[in-house]
Amino acid sequence: MFSEIAQYFRTEALPHIWCPGCGIGTITAAIVRSIKTLQLDQNNVVIVSGIGCSSRMPGYLDFNTLHTTHGRALAFATGIKASRPELDVFVIMGDGDASAIGGNHFIHAARRNIDLTAIIINNSIYGMTGGQSSPMTPHDKRATTSPYGNLERPFQILDVAKAAGATYGARATAFHNQLLTKLIVNAYNNPGFSVVETISQCPVSYGRRNKFKTPADMLMWQKEHAVMIGQKEAVGEDFSIGEIFKSEAPEYTGEYAKLRQRLKGE
Amino acid sequence: MSKARLMQGNEACAEGALAAGVKFYAGYPITPSTEIAEIMAEKLPLIGGTFIQMEDEIGSMAAIIGASLTGAKALTATSGPGFSLKQENLGYAIATEVPCVLVNVQRAGPSTGLPTSPAQADVMQARWGTHGDHPIIALCPSSVQECYELTVKAFNFAEEFRQPVIMLMDEVVGHLREKVELPDAVEVVERKKPSVSPDEYIPYANNESMIPAMANFGDGYRYHVTGLTHGENGLPTGKPAVAEKYLERLTRKLDPYLDRIQLYEEILLEDAELIVVAYGGPARSALEAVHAARSEGLNVGFFRPITIWPFPQEALEKYAGRQFLVPEMNSGQLVGEIERVVGRRQVQRLNRIDGELITPDQILQRIREVMTHVQ
Numbered sequence: 202m203f204s205e206i207a208q209y210f211r212t213e214a215l216p217h218i219w220c221p222g223c224g225i226g227t228i229t230a231a232i233v234r235s236i237k238t239l240q241l242d243q244n245n246v247v248i249v250s251g252i253g254c255s256s257r258m259p260g261y262l263d264f265n266t267l268h269t270t271h272g273r274a275l276a277f278a279t280g281i282k283a284s285r286p287e288l289d290v291f292v293i294m295g296d297g298d299a300s301a302i303g304g305n306h307f308i309h310a311a312r313r314n315i316d317l318t319a320i321i322i323n324n325s326i327y328g329m330t331g332g333q334s335s336p337m338t339p340h341d342k343r344a345t346t347s348p349y350g351n352l353e354r355p356f357q358i359l360d361v362a363k364a365a366g367a368t369y370g371a372r373a374t375a376f377h378n379q380l381l382t383k384l385i386v387n388a389y390n391n392p393g394f395s396v397v398e399t400i401s402q403c404p405v406s407y408g409r410r411n412k413f414k415t416p417a418d419m420l421m422w423q424k425e426h427a428v429m430i431g432q433k434e435a436v437g438e439d440f441s442i443g444e445i446f447k448s449e450a451p452e453y454t455g456e457y458a459k460l461r462q463r464l465k466g467e
Numbered sequence: 468m469s470k471a472r473l474m475q476g477n478e479a480c481a482e483g484a485l486a487a488g489v490k491f492y493a494g495y496p497i498t499p500s501t502e503i504a505e506i507m508a509e510k511l512p513l514i515g516g517t518f519i520q521m522e523d524e525i526g527s528m529a530a531i532i533g534a535s536l537t538g539a540k541a542l543t544a545t546s547g548p549g550f551s552l553k554q555e556n557l558g559y560a561i562a563t564e565v566p567c568v569l570v571n572v573q574r575a576g577p578s579t580g581l582p583t584s585p586a587q588a589d590v591m592q593a594r595w596g597t598h599g600d601h602p603i604i605a606l607c608p609s610s611v612q613e614c615y616e617l618t619v620k621a622f623n624f625a626e627e628f629r630q631p632v633i634m635l636m637d638e639v640v641g642h643l644r645e646k647v648e649l650p651d652a653v654e655v656v657e658r659k660k661p662s663v664s665p666d667e668y669i670p671y672a673n674n675e676s677m678i679p680a681m682a683n684f685g686d687g688y689r690y691h692v693t694g695l696t697h698g699e700n701g702l703p704t705g706k707p708a709v710a711e712k713y714l715e716r717l718t719r720k721l722d723p724y725l726d727r728i729q730l731y732e733e734i735l736l737e738d739a740e741l742i743v744v745a746y747g748g749p750a751r752s753a754l755e756a757v758h759a760a761r762s763e764g765l766n767v768g769f770f771r772p773i774t775i776w777p778f779p780q781e782a783l784e785k786y787a788g789r790q791f792l793v794p795e796m797n798s799g800q801l802v803g804e805i806e807r808v809v810g811r812r813q814v815q816r817l818n819r820i821d822g823e824l825i826t827p828d829q830i831l832q833r834i835r836e837v838m839t840h841v842q
């Protein structure tokens with residue numbers, strides 16, 4: 202029910218820009234529900250995004266919101282969190298935003314294990330610019346800039362996150378909305394850099410070119426190909442959902458606070 | 468009371484930032500600016516501030532904007548190649564009106580150029596490096612003392628006008644060591660915070676002062692910040708009338724304050740037939756040359772723009788009709804402004820692009836040549 206979460210929306214910013222059938226709306230609702238579940242103070246929440254369809258989300262939400270430049274959301278968020286660690290900082294990025302132009306900031310945010318909750322909306326495509334391939338477009342799939350099928354191999358962004366030092370990685374889909382809400386709550390509760398990859402559907406710029414007739418077909422694909430981690434191995438087009446990895450490591454802003462404390466003692 | 472100290476320009480810049488209340492530094496190492504980062508790394512954690520070495524200059528610029536939005540006075544420093552990388556987010560800070568200070572200790576370019584040699588190669592990049600119409604403030608010190616004083620001013624301008632300010636230094640002043648007098652206290656300006664309740668707060672109000680009050684993230688004023696063209700409420704707009712209003716204010720926001728922003732120095736101008744216009748490191752050579760020329764009986768004067776952007780054109784316009792000589796450590800950048808103001812025929816150039824400082828002798832030589840021509 203929208204009325205349950207209406208207080209978190211800027212209704213004056215509506216209508217939104219997303220196409221009919223787009224997955225970003227349901228993901229937005231999941232994010233807002235997780236913030237509600239966590240009972241976070243709206244004044245203390247900052248939502249940062251890059252550029253793309255996904256990144257338009259913060260504009261519709263009633264928090265401290267920052268819509269930055271393409272790929273740079275995590276670098277802006279790093280400045281916010283490092284300067285004022287008590288703020289609850291969520292970062293919304295598209296797959297291209299996070300893994301192509303923002304790839305460097307992504308691995309370094311992970312390496313620092315800075316306490317940000319990063320949500321990557323993976324619709325397998327550059328949505329905003331009309332359907333060009335991204336580093337997360339699956340092999341062989343079509344995009345306007347890979348009209349003969351994508352020759353490149355896609356990133357497994359959670360593998361990248363883990364290898365770079367992130368301490369929490371989870372995956373859900375626009376279809377698995379309740380799971381997504383739960384995973385965002387857990388990601389927030391992890392004191393370090395947390396990544397939630399959300400498989401989403403872009404019917405207009407991806408679906409049409411890749412044999413999906415309707416948005417519902419894309420949601421069915423998400424349902425059929427998602428396998429819960431620990432229950433079954435993901436093979437072929439299948440992918441795991443749930444908590445993919447979790448570990449403990451020193452968190453950047455905490456370490457910096459300790460440094461200040463130590464210097465006071467000297 | 469003030470304390471005298473022997474200091475390097477970069478060090479004085481860092482000290483000025485601390486005096487102005489800097490609390491956050493993000494940067495990426497690059498010669499000849501690195502000393503500023505090193506000093507910040509050492510000092511900021513001691514005063515409850517934060518230093519972070521980012522993965523590149525794009526991220527550094529992003530991080531200081533983020534920090535500034537939480538209320539921290541924020542600084543970054545770089546040189547040519549890094550200055551290029553900062554341009555996109557510099558534009559973002561301008562569009563979103565987030566105060567911050569960006570130091571560029573210029574070196575010779577293009578590209579990697581001559582990393583340890585002085586130049587004034589980024590004068591036009593400081594003005595138009597980021598895309599789109601925009602206001603900018605760039606200050607140009609020519610002594611170590613000024614590195615200190617102008618850095619304080621840069622922060623004050625940034626906070627007062629919600630505007631990124633560029634400290635356009637050069638390797639000459641950045642690495643020069645000379646005596647500075649550090650005052651016990653400096654005038655420090657803080658950004659204007661909203662005086663109304665969150666319900667009434669208009670984050671990008673087109674008010675008369677042209678400078679909207681700025682709430683910090685986390686202080687109860689929830690609002691949207693975007694690099695998209697936005698209305699007074701901060702939300703993106705595609706409406707031409709709203710876009711025009713925003714851009715009108717943004718591009719003219721400094722106009723009411725120009726007399727305070729445009730700093731310059733005038734020496735021996737009254738009877739000067741030839742005026743040497745110089746800024747930054749080469750202004751030192753220029754002033755020496757002007758004095759030497761005077762002792763030879765030549766009527767030469769000295770005009771030094773300290774604020775190079777917005778260019779102090781009205782101050783210079785007063786001398787239209789005289790002859791001008793513009794020495795620069797580039798192939799001719801600021802000279803275009805001077806030509807625009809006083810007319811191309813009145814202006815002679817003196818350029819040096821081999822990575823060496825223009826010497827007083829070189830300038831004196833040219834003064835003599837031009838003066839014989841004038842007489």
Ligand SMILES: Cc1ncc(C[n+]2csc(CCOP(=O)(O)OP(=O)(O)O)c2C)c(N)n1
Pocket residue numbers: 252253254255256271294295296297298299322324326327328329330335
């Ligand atoms: C520096 C820069 N380069 C390119 C663009 C153009 N651009 C806007 S959004 C976008 C890609 C968006 O794709 P993605 O990040 O996957 O997000 P989506 O729109 O699919 O949510 C691009 C290339 C830009 N705005 N800035």
